[in-house]
Amino acid sequence: MLACAVLFAVLALSSLWSEAGEATWLQLMWIVLMLGVLCVVSAAAQLSPKVAVDTFMLLSAVTGIIFAVGGLVLGGSGARLAAFGGGPNVFARITGIGIIAAVFWMLRGKRGWPALLAFIPVMAVANILSGSRGALIGTVCGLLVVCVAFSWRTWLKFGLCTVVASPILFILYGQYGANVEKVVALRIVKLTFEEGYTSGRDTLWEHATSSMSENPVFGTGLGSFMTNNGxxxxxxxxxxxxxxxxxxxxxxxxxxxxxxxxxxxxxxxSPVVLGPLAAGTTIFVASMVSGDHYDTRFFWAYLILACAAAGRIRSKTSGKAGACSSEPTEVPPHRI
Structure with missing residues (x-):
């Protein structure tokens, strides 16, 4: 939390030499909101890491389901799927994290995990129909991380759930199969691999690199790039x-x-470490090609939770090692 706070403090200080005007105040407001969210998450993680991780991941799964269903039902006629006023890239991150959170809930063996797994195909379809290539890659990377916690029994359980959920897969394919094939063929195969289409990212990165070369030490200030480039x-x-x-x-x-x-x-x-780490991986990978400071706020939240869980595991491990030590222990006076 301290490391994150220092980073956001440096970004806030850069507003002192920014010429972005109102855009700077908006960015400052986002930074304050980010710090507020991280303080709440950090406090919860200090009280009980496992409870904090379980709660955050359950809310992530439910949010992913709500967005996926909302996007598929109310997505409208847009070329790329989104929901509730947000853009496709944010929509894809939320549904991707929802998939990972549902898998995490199965790994934890919590009540209701089959119901969450049943919604994975829905979230997967919504994720693909968003057309967000960065978030799709991030989701795949996150799933690879969380799958490290799989044992052969977990794979067997997951396979059986897939067989049971096959009717859902057939229904989704009949309803959205053509659209999924179209998105994969057009945005992933043709635009990405055949044409090398970057949605203008290469131009933005060139401008950013040029701006950094002109102001290498302290940068141009918070929000300046947005003001100058749109x-x-x-x-x-x-x-x-x-x-x-x-x-x-x-x-x-x-x-x-x-x-x-x-x-x-x-x-x-341990799932309590790999679960939030996988969710944070999804956001981190997606942030390489999409988003700004505010869009990465939950990356820091998930990583703080993962660190808290890892710290609790380390403390328990060292405690057990100390209990097995041959060193003599002092007997309290009231026990003598």
Whole structure:
């Protein structure tokens, strides 16, 4: 939490040399909101990491289901699926994390996990129909992370659930199969692999790199790139570099290293660690090609939860090792 707070403080300080005007105040408001969310998550994780992780992941699964159903039912006639006023990229992140959270709930063996698994095909279809390639790759990467916690029994359980849910798959294919095939053929195969279409990301990244070269140490200030170009950079590292220069990038790197160090535990296959880590991985991968500071707020939240869970596992492990130690222990006076 401290590492994240330092990063956001540096970004906030960059507003002092920004010329973005109202855009700077909007970015500052987002940073304050991000810190508020992270403080609540951090406090909950300190009280009980497992309860905090379980609650956050359950809410993530329910939110993913609500967005997926809302997008499929009320998505309208747009070319890319979205819901509740948000864009397709945000929609895809939410549904992707919902899939991971449903798998996590199965790994934890919590009550109602079959019902959440039954909605995975719905969220998967919604995720693909969003057309967000970055979020789709992020979802796949997140699933690879959470699958590390799978045992052969888990794979068997997951396979049986897939067989039982096959009627849902047939219904979804009959309703949305043609649209899914169209999105895969057009946005993924043709635009991405054949034409190399980047939705203008390459131009934005060139502008961001140029801006960083002109102001390498402290950057151009919070919100300046958005004001000058009409878009954010669609890359977390470039966004921090443009706003706060090498200073911001150094603090961002340290924050990520602190989080990675906090995740280290011998029991690396624990679902309470891998679940939020997988959700954070989805957002992190997607943030390489989409979004700005505010869009990555839950990346930090999931990683803080994963670190808290890993820390609790480490403390229990060291406690057991201490209990087995041959060192003599002092007997309290009232026990003599």
């Amino acid at each position: 878009f954010y950079t669609h890359n977390l590292f470039l966004q921090v570099g443009v706003d706060a220069g090498l200073l911001g990038l150094a603090v961002l790197t340290v924050a990520l290293l602190v989080l990675v160090r906090g995740l280290w535990t011998k029991n690396t296959r």
